[in-house]
Amino acid sequence: MGDTPSQFAKAFPPVDLGYAIHKPTYINITASGLSVAKYNNIRFAQPPVGDLRFRKPKTPPPQTHGVQDGSQYPSTDCVSSAYAGVPFPGLNGTTWGQEDCLFVNVQVPDGIKEGDQVPVLHWIHGSGYAFGSKDTVGITVDPEGLFDNLRKSDEKFIFVTSNYRLGLYGWMSSPEEDMAANIGLHDSITAVQWTRDHISKFGGSPERITVIGQSAGAGIINLMLTSYGGSGKLPFSQVRFDIPDNYSLSTDSDVMENYVYNEVLKAAGCPDLACLRTASSDVLKAANHHLIVEVPTGTGGASFGPGIGFSPAVDGNIVPEEPMILLEQGRFHKEVQRVLAANTAFEGNGLSTDSNMPEAFPGYVRINFPTASNETIQRIQNLFPFPPDKPERLAWDWLTSIVYACHSTTITKAYGSKAYRYVMRIPPATHALDLTYFFFVDNQTTPVVSYDVARQSQEYLYQFLLGKGDKGDASLLPSPKYPAWPPYGTNFHTMDIVEHGFELKTDPWETNGICRTLIDIVKDPENGN
Template identity: 30%
Template sequence: MAGRLAAVSVALLLALVAVYFQQPFNDFLNRRPTVVDSARGITYIGRRSASVEHFQNIFYAEEPTGKRRFAPPVSIKHAKGSVIDATRSGAWCPQGIGDILPFTSRVTNISENCLSLRIARPKGTQKNAKLPVVVWLHGGGHTLGSGSDILYEPDGLVEQASTDGAPLIYVAINYRLGLFGFATSRELIERKETNAGLRDQRAALEWVRDNIESFGGDPNRVTAIGQSVGSSDIGLQLLAFGGAEGAPFQQAVMMSAGPGVNFNSYPDMVANNTATVAKQVGCVKDDDDQGPQTLRCLRDIPFEVLTNFSVAASRAARPPFGEGFFYPTIDHDFLQDRPSQLMRAGKFAKGIPIIASWVTNEGAWYVPSSTSTDEEVLGSFGLWLPNLSDDTKQKLLELYPLEDFVHMVRVDYDGPISPQWHRAAQMSRDVWFTCTGLEFTWLYLRYGPGDPSQVRLYEFNQTMYIPVWEAMGVPMWRVAHLSDIPYLFDNHHLHGNTDNSEPQIALAQDFSKTIIEFVNNANPGESTNGAGLWQPAYSTATSGQNWFDEVSIQLFGGPYGSDVVTISKDGDKDAKTDAEKAVYWEKLFSRCEFISGEQMRAEAGV
């Protein structure tokens, strides 16, 4: 009996010991990745998912509240010995709460204390690895989004790069949006406290330059990749301070847009929108909505109140998300003139290899489905470019004749969509995205002076979103804005009932590999089907040329596959392949030469 009691006692003791040591043992087996910045005495604790290590919610600037609201970011300085818990994502910058799209995150957690970034790297990366770095600038019209959105999950990209033997480190940044990021007024301009969102981006890129080596990155091999306004902002970073301070990155991929023909860059419209919100929250006294008293009041208003009023005002004026209500404007400091004027004066950071791009139906979701008249076609972008003359509007209608779009109507599939809708969508695509990419890259090469091998273009003609558009009742959107993002991230499990079939995954791998190659050696190499090299966009750019007469574009996906198409100004009759014929149908030479010409640029204020 005594022996049995002794045995039970031993068993209980062993069980208690096992329970006591189980958690530490599990923690040991699943040890969290740790980065030690020995120079600053800071330790970062991350988390691991499969073969990728994640470090999230790392602040690069102090909380921009009180007197720091609207002002340039203040670099954060942690005390020696600090341990940073980087295991979970943090707050998004102030914006509207709720759902955006079926394949994006639901916005639930917002705060002014949002100036953070996230880092992902291959498992086991050593401090001395010197890996190239990708820095992601998210889109969202300067009104919504975050580097932590599920659409931008970096695991696929990081894993693909490691599989290719070309590992990289990924960084995504948050920056201030809406009123908080782009408020402007006479007082703010005088104080040089404007374009805070752009200054946030630059501060984050400078944090990467100064800190990424501790994570195994090479601060001298940083590629900025941005989509939509993230792309446009990369261009503005190249134009910042008239190019006098260089760029905080060594390469760039500009997905959908450049800083050419974009929003009116004069500050009046945004200043009026800032004043509108100031009046709504009771901050305007004595009819002076531009002075120091109004600014002081706006800095004292609770951020929740300011967010609610500014989001409501922007969405009412620019439905559904409020894009184009607050955005970058000329402040004679960060942005010293209209972007197109700065480009033509050669006032930009030079020598940066660039890839610029657009997707085939880029303008689709900016056009109301009811569009059916000439006036409605022009009105589809009239809110953003209200000062276009009647002559300019008439010329645009002539450059996009209605008969060019009749063949695009699919009544049985799309419903009662007019060819006028397709006309407006193509016009919006070119005004906002295609012609801006062509204009920016052409001017970047011409006024660089640059090496033609440093500038490349692509058009993406495939999407995983077709089932989503069908469920939303907008099947006519086709290869719409955002379509190339999941292919870049090599995302095999996109949310929202998207098409994650094998052909889509194959193209994602091919496209991701191409960008990874560019990140590693500034050369995107062969096209995805091996048919030929991804050629520079322009063979030459002589100072006497007003516009290019030949351009090479890498096509990705679509019915004609992935290949390089080279078209010339007068070569449409010589088009041999279906891909060439399709690109000539876009009439890029005549349309973009006018859209980027002096008359429309001046009227648009770009």
């Protein structure tokens, strides 16, 4: 931390952003000897405190004098509360972070300079809209394994990560109050816009930005693709999803939003928004902890907090409708050049320990479809046959489909010939397993069943990132020894990732009619509200 070693000063000079000058926080050396400069803790917006609480991020960032290296911030994590049941020992059941948290990190390999116009990968972290950061907390990735396997200068890329507000700070709102909805989504779009505006100064191309996210991060990107019903222009050209985490959003969420808002008022001991906006940071942090850690109801693993939890909401503005409906209606950003979406085969496994199925199943459905009739619930149940000795599979398969897989399927179906899709099936094929393959570093850091499958995964990711497709039908084919990966298209092409490699299949969530049925239910005014 601190001063950049003199031997790297020429390779990684200070970058003048106009409002601040940044030099590397430190230099990392990968296993193959590649030097990577890490420019950490760069502001992309004004601190969201005081009157800026519960409002969209304000730009430009504040002017800062002198050369910055980001080391003055021991942590820039947004206020995070991790429910005791999440698999992060030492963090689960705790609360940490700060409100002044709108920062990005930029990683630049040696050999890239201003004007090179290399591609950019911008990561948006996951972890249930409640915790996590651009650094190494929660579900995140490290590009070291990808950097370590750069073979030619034209394969180099820049890696950016960003924060967004979490819990009540980013996902609590009331349509009746002077506050923005979906603040975490606005934060994330603003962060990617920062990348578009400033990445050329690091050597990146503003026209070659791929946003990538997993879980809640992918859910945010899903909302970006359908933001404002497709109006305007997004600040990126490609999308790479790892498991979009969006519980089906109610088509009339005002009542649910107000319920969450009122629970926040009670937890903070406040009568109104003015009180929340002026409350001490300790009061809000305690309220966030109470509502996420001590009374976690949420939506069966997709989010945490009271009622529907702290999560995206249909607001009639940036989120005008449930994304699956907008995609079906053609109200999405068609200027995006390519999309890669995915899910693991058993996303929902373990998210429920309730073996009282099917008796308890209506409660799961009515979290977001309160008026669902018994007939509708039976219609849904019929989609998910379960073995008699494993009744909880009913809830697991429902959550796999409605929270994750059907968002992935609907995205790739909408983008058709510009979309690619895979399903991770290597056991246990549960949430986030695919990240260890696409971002493989070594078997100690990212243990995998097959080194060959990890390298194969990274080769496909390279080709997608670089905007290449080596066949006339735009198939990804990074090597003759790998199978061609055709676009999703009208044949619903999907790659299954199994122990011995990639296998071309057909999307079962589409061919079995699962997503079609669930979308019809979402659209039904009697059962979708």
